[in-house]
Amino acid sequence: MDDVKVIEIKKSIFEDNDRDADNLRADLKRRGVFLLNLMSSPGSGKTTTLIQTINRIKDQVRVAVMEADIDSNVDAVKIREATGIPSIQLHTGGMCHLDAEMTRQGLDNVPLEDTDLVILENVGNLVCPAEFDTGAVKNAMILSVPEGHDKPLKYPLMFSICDVVVINKMDVLPYFDFDLEKCREYVRLRNPKAQVIPICAKTGEGVDAFAQWLLQEINNWKN
Amino acid sequence: MDDVKVIEIKKSIFEDNDRDADNLRADLKRRGVFLLNLMSSPGSGKTTTLIQTINRIKDQVRVAVMEADIDSNVDAVKIREATGIPSIQLHTGGMCHLDAEMTRQGLDNVPLEDTDLVILENVGNLVCPAEFDTGAVKNAMILSVPEGHDKPLKYPLMFSICDVVVINKMDVLPYFDFDLEKCREYVRLRNPKAQVIPICAKTGEGVDAFAQWLLQEINNWKN
Numbered sequence: 354m355d356d357v358k359v360i361e362i363k364k365s366i367f368e369d370n371d372r373d374a375d376n377l378r379a380d381l382k383r384r385g386v387f388l389l390n391l392m393s394s395p396g397s398g399k400t401t402t403l404i405q406t407i408n409r410i411k412d413q414v415r416v417a418v419m420e421a422d423i424d425s426n427v428d429a430v431k432i433r434e435a436t437g438i439p440s441i442q443l444h445t446g447g448m449c450h451l452d453a454e455m456t457r458q459g460l461d462n463v464p465l466e467d468t469d470l471v472i473l474e475n476v477g478n479l480v481c482p483a484e485f486d487t488g489a490v491k492n493a494m495i496l497s498v499p500e501g502h503d504k505p506l507k508y509p510l511m512f513s514i515c516d517v518v519v520i521n522k523m524d525v526l527p528y529f530d531f532d533l534e535k536c537r538e539y540v541r542l543r544n545p546k547a548q549v550i551p552i553c554a555k556t557g558e559g560v561d562a563f564a565q566w567l568l569q570e571i572n573n574w575k576n
Numbered sequence: 577m578d579d580v581k582v583i584e585i586k587k588s589i590f591e592d593n594d595r596d597a598d599n600l601r602a603d604l605k606r607r608g609v610f611l612l613n614l615m616s617s618p619g620s621g622k623t624t625t626l627i628q629t630i631n632r633i634k635d636q637v638r639v640a641v642m643e644a645d646i647d648s649n650v651d652a653v654k655i656r657e658a659t660g661i662p663s664i665q666l667h668t669g670g671m672c673h674l675d676a677e678m679t680r681q682g683l684d685n686v687p688l689e690d691t692d693l694v695i696l697e698n699v700g701n702l703v704c705p706a707e708f709d710t711g712a713v714k715n716a717m718i719l720s721v722p723e724g725h726d727k728p729l730k731y732p733l734m735f736s737i738c739d740v741v742v743i744n745k746m747d748v749l750p751y752f753d754f755d756l757e758k759c760r761e762y763v764r765l766r767n768p769k770a771q772v773i774p775i776c777a778k779t780g781e782g783v784d785a786f787a788q789w790l791l792q793e794i795n796n797w798k799n
Contacts, residue, residue, distance in 0.1 A: 394616045395702050395731060396723025398660050423703065425729050447733065449672060449703035477730070480672035480708050499722035500619025501747065506706050507700070508618060510670065522722065528748050558649065 357429040360462050362421075363455035367406040374453035377460075377488030387571045388456075389403045390489035395477035397497040398521040400428045401554040403472060404435040409564040410452055411438060414469040414571060419443055419459040421476050423452050428474065431494070439464065450481035453488040461470065470571060479504070483511040491570055498523040498529050502536035505543050512543035516570075519563055520551040580652040581664040583685050585644075585797040589675035593708055597676035598712030605795075610693045610794045611679075613712035615734065618700035621744040623651045625786070626695060626775040627658040632787040634661060637794060640745040642682045644674050644699050662687065673704035676711040690695055693794060694755065702727070706734040714793055720745040721752050725759035728766050735766035739793075742786055743774040 366374075382386055393399050400420075407416050411560040418440040420428040438465035441460045445451065451459075456473060460508055463471055473489065475482045494515045499522060512518065518540050522535065537549050552559030557574060581618065588596075604611055616622050623643075626676075630639050638640050641663040643651040646764060652665035668674065686694055696707045696712065698725045717738045719727055722745060728735040741763050743756065769787060775782030 394619065394700075395727055396720075407666075422730060424732050427726065435779065440799055445591065447703075447707070449701070476703060477617075478672070480670075480699060480701050481704065484670070497619075497722065499748070500617075503650065507645060509647050524599065524750065525722070525751050528751060552655055 357426055357462045359426060359444060359464060360441060360459055361444050362451070362455045362458050364448065365452050370452045374486035374488040377453045377457055378490065382487070383549070384465055386465050386468055387469065387491040387574055388487070389567065390475055390487045390492045391472055391495070392475045392482045392492065392515070393477060393495040394479050394497070394500055397495045397500065398554045399477070399495055400431055400472050400550065401431060401487060402495055402519060402521060402560070403474060405440055405554050405557050405560040406564050406567065407436040408559060409431055410568055411436065413568060415467055416472065417468045418472050418474065419463065420474045421445055423447055423476065445476060449478050450476055451487055452485040456487040461467045468510045479508040479511045483508070483514055491516045493517045493518045493519065495521050495542050496536070498526055498531045502530070502532045503540065505536070505539035509543055512540055512547070515544065515547055516552060517548045517566055518564070519548060520549060521554050523551045523559065524553040524556060580649055580656060581685060582649060582667060583605070583682055584669060585671070585674070585678045585681050587671065588675050593675045593677070597709035597711040599665065600676045600680055601713065607688055609688050609691055609797070610626060610797055611710070612693065612695045613698055613710045613715045614695055614703045615698045615702070615715065615722055615738070616700060616718040617702050618719045618724065619662045621777045622697050622700070622718055622765050623654055623661055625718055625742060625744060625775065625783070626655060626697060628777050628780050628783040629787050629790065630659040630661060631784060633791060634659060636791060638690055639693045639694040639695065640686045640691045641695050641697065642686065643697045643766070646666055646670055646699065668699060672699055672701050673708050674710055675708040679710040681708035702731040702734045706731070706737055708767055713797055714739045714741045716742065718744050720760070721748055721754045725762065726757045728759070732766055735763055735770070738767065738770055740773060742772045743772060745776050746774045746782065747779060749777040765781065
């Protein structure tokens with residue numbers, strides 16, 4: 354089942370990304386489509402978290418996923434097989450992030466009239482994706498326990514633009530020097546309004562809280 | 577002991593990075609200084625690996641470290657406290673990688689006449705640093721077990737330009753679905769010549785092999 358749709362994203366030629374992002378957000382608002390931008394380091398568990406989350410909300414909202422990756426199709430196939438929802442793969446051709454225009458290229462291939470929520474899984478990278486507004490209504494990021502609780506100190510911009518920080522791989526906490534309270538404190542330092550939600554995507558523990566946060570945000574935005 | 581030297585790196589104004597990198601390599605060759613470029617995702621254990629490695633080789637070669645980071649000084653302080661060797665912090669001001677000209681700005685602050693080996697700890701990112709030759713003689717990268725064995729499939733360029741791939745956090749192998757043989761196979765796919773060295777930087781296990789690889793490379797390059 355390797356036949357997911359693959360979109361080769363072209364480099365943006367427009368120069369004002371903030372304006373493009375605002376326009377895209379307004380377009381999506383008119384069409385009633387909520388866009389969530391999900392970011393993280395490589396290997397923090399974005400795809401597994403998405404699968405668990407989607408399976409909890411897909412009876413309440415119509416979800417579609419865009420998987421951005423430099424090259425492979427692994428994630429889009431995985432998502433579709435595990436959730437049954439529409440999932441397309443965006444190839445960035447080596448580019449390290451998506452901006453609003455690139456996001457729009459992806460959205461052109463999603464059946465938006467049948468969709469309430471599009472989740473964009475951004476390129477695995479804590480630096481560049483933070484610099485470009487994709488047009489999303491909300492930004493989420495996943496930090497996994499093995500990466501360490503000091504990451505908000507080292508990647509300040511990423512943490513300051515995220516509305517929610519999901520702490521994944523809580524099951525391996527005993528094997529790592531990860532201090533959850535320190536992590537919360539460092540996140541607050543960057544962004545006092547960001548929510549912190551500890552989960553274990555492998556077992557599903559805590560994912561309900563993230564799913565609830567997401568449904569609540571969609572609800573707030575619609576009304 | 578927070579008084580490490582901090583260099584604010586400026587964006588390069590030169591356009592031909594490959595030429596700059598070749599020139600820098602030639603300069604360093606004349607001065608007898610070996611430059612190693614060390615890359616990885618955020619939180620894979622670069623700094624801990626460096627400390628363990630440096631403590632094994634510092635009696636045989638004179639080492640200096642340049643820690644590139646977007647913002648904090650945590651790593652340079654840690655390296656100096658744990659090894660006693662000269663260590664400076666390069667602030668990239670949000671930039672996601674170092675190129676050859678930026679590396680040279682850092683090297684201008686290292687006492688090269690008293691140094692055999694400079695290790696550049698690049699920004700934690702598997703995408704952008706792979707695209708810019710820093711002028712290093714060799715490229716090394718660290719992949720940690722929690723990130724997953726599929727990373728060579730998802731970040732092909734990074735794995736294709738590295739001379740050695742260190743697999744860190746081998747102590748937590750029982751708690752993750754990480755297949756070392758598959759990882760070796762995927763690395764070979766990207767780069768048949770790359771060495772794969774499993775280690776645990778926390779306990780020091782396997783670090784001897786990486787230290788030996790490095791000393792051997794310095795020796796080959798000098799003769």
